[in-house]
Amino acid sequence: MKKCSYDYKLNNVNDPNFYKDIFPYEEVPKIVFNNIQLPMDLPDNIYITDTTFRDGQQSMPPYTSREIVRIFDYLHELDNNSGIIKQTEFFLYTKKDRKAAEVCMERGYEFPEVTSWIRADKEDLKLVKDMGIKETGMLMSCSDYHIFKKLKMTRKETMDMYLDLAREALNNGIRPRCHLEDITRADFYGFVVPFVNELMKMSKEANIPIKIRACDTLGLGVSYNGVEIPRSVQGIIHGLRNICEVPSEWIEWHGHNDFYGVVTNSSTAWLYGASSINTSFLGIGERTGNCPLEAMIFEYAQIKGNTKNMKLHVITELAEYFEKEVKYSVPVRTPFVGTDFNVTRAGIHADGILKDEEIYNIFDTDKILGRPVVVAVSQYSGRAGIAAWVNTYYRLKDEDKVHKNDPRIDQIKMWVDEQYRAGRTSVIGNNELELLVSKVMPEVIEKTEERAS
The missing domain is CATH 3.20.20.70 (Aldolase class I)
Known part of the structure; x- marks a missing residue:
């Protein structure tokens, strides 16, 4: 690094410099450009x-x-x-x-x-x-x-x-x-x-x-x-x-x-x-x-x-x-730590996750953060959204995955559709979906319990 040849002295001013052209208190601060391009200098260790x-x-x-x-x-x-x-x-x-x-x-x-x-x-x-x-x-x-x-x-x-x-x-x-x-x-x-x-x-x-x-x-x-x-x-x-x-x-x-x-x-x-x-x-x-x-x-x-x-x-x-x-409430959409940071609600996104979660997940959040990708079920989820919820919530992989055309998914969708026809506005809770899965596809629960043991 070349030594700076100019000797900067303290400017002991009588009147303060508040940069009022940049920081006019009654207005939003200004960004002033001089177009000087400086080189990056990433340290070896950060x-x-x-x-x-x-x-x-x-x-x-x-x-x-x-x-x-x-x-x-x-x-x-x-x-x-x-x-x-x-x-x-x-x-x-x-x-x-x-x-x-x-x-x-x-x-x-x-x-x-x-x-x-x-x-x-x-x-x-x-x-x-x-x-x-x-x-x-x-x-x-x-x-x-x-x-x-x-x-x-x-x-x-x-x-x-x-x-x-x-x-x-x-x-x-x-x-x-x-x-x-x-x-x-x-x-x-x-x-x-x-x-x-x-x-x-x-x-x-x-x-x-x-x-x-x-x-x-x-x-x-x-x-x-x-x-x-x-x-x-x-x-x-x-x-x-x-x-x-x-x-x-x-x-x-x-x-x-x-x-x-x-x-x-x-x-x-x-x-x-x-x-x-x-x-x-x-x-x-x-x-x-x-x-x-x-x-x-x-x-x-x-x-x-x-x-x-x-x-x-x-x-x-x-x-x-x-x-x-x-007792600190983390905003739900906060990246990496919010409860909804890797939750998808859109049906078309859920369909992509059903095919391969890499399509709509930023990285393997389950492996890296212990946070599997989650699909929220609402009136817009469709069969793909419900199937994706089952697969992600129960961490089903490969041949264990449930397909959106599975007739048991239709049973759950009928119940979900009825909820919204009756005037519901909130998303379907995981506890509600758990009860439905335990009734129509109990083997999913059994496989989850086997993995846990």
Whole structure:
């Protein structure tokens, strides 16, 4: 990588730059193009990090200590020592959170590593030191919205405060992970670059990595090539890599979903040089949420062509745990985890699944996630839909499959048709269909019980 010859200096402005041409508060934000095409720079190793216990927990009733530990165990089981889910982060402000973090650390898992999150406060840093945690995130807001409006400081005062905290962490042998909050509204060349350059000098002197988390706090990042900074995901990651010379292994992207771009933006950050993507399970997080961990597992699978030795069926188990134990309602159409994500109701689709489920299923969801393709039966299902329901619900294969022209399917269809003639509007429940199958084709039930035994 060619060293940048231009020496970026802190632009300690008197008047803040709020980019009002891009972010006119009374209007929808604008996307400005400069048509500069940046090269992709996918790192050899890419990772997923987790903020379920930190950013995720801010947007819902706090997890109990027992729930935190159980979810942490699930994440470890899902990762299965592949190292793909590299880290997870914890709050340390309450006794409950500290105790849960201690229990998770005592598990001795290599992955995910327990890290923490603190404000830009040396008193908070003492909590990290006392816990013996090796890496901590530090809130370092970098847009003028935060510097001038929230912190009520100048850029220089803010940068000096952040550098002092990072130095204190290094002096205590703690790896700083600098959370550059609101980077997609920040003056990249006037504040972010000179600040990160100073962090890299400090890292080199201490011989300890200083990680940079680029935080798209309001989901304003844009993944299109040719977009101007500060909204350009490519521009931010490319700049950190090539201007600030931050190694890919030290760059992480943290996105939000306010404009529906969180998954695409996160994948783009990977493709342009960030090794790590920060996520939370089910995308639970502030406002519209964080990047869903499960989504990035499947992005990883598509980009890298494998998921090493991860146990992807644990995604289903963890989603069920959230529903049953945490009492979190997963929207039914959520990809990979919603109850209806691989359910088809259209008769023509059901007919295709009856012939071969590959026609209308995204991949072998039964093998990979423990979620067989499902056909819902309604007034539009027809014989094909009912037969497909029997085959998928009871996992009938090859010669055991029931054909749509089977006369017993006609018996079930007559009952279904009568339900809707009588004014029914809801789909037929699985329990209702089970009763019908047990009456007209009991051998299907018997074969299912034989397989189970």
